[in-house]
Amino acid sequence: MSTGPNRILDEFAKLMTDAAGAAQGVRREVETAFNAQIERLLNSMDLVKREEFEAVREMAVKARDENDALKARLDALEARLSGEGR
Known part of the structure; x- marks a missing residue:
């Protein structure tokens, strides 16, 4: 059995x-509670997920391209009609 200074050390x-183990346990509990609180906060806000945003963005780009193509066709048709009316 240790005696003297060795036993104290x-x-x-x-x-x-033991204190380091307890501190790690407390740290994990605080992180878990913090993450849960942040998740609740974000869920209460009216935010969209990146995947949803990207999907809608792609739809908007496609719609804009289709609109530009239709406008070009309409302009060409109007030009032909105004040319025939003379």
């Missing part, structure tokens, strides 16, 4: 190891 080392 052994006990101190054990105490520090």
Whole structure:
């Protein structure tokens, strides 16, 4: 059995190891609680997920391209009609 300064150092080392383990446990609990709180906050806000945003963005780009193509066709038809009316 240890005696004297070695025993005190052994006990101190054990105490520090236990304290470090407890601190890690508390850290994990705080992180879990923080993440849950942030998730609740974000869910309460009217935010969209990136995937949803990208899907709608792609739809808007496609619609804009189709609109531009239809406008070009309409302009060409109007030009032909105004040319025939003379």
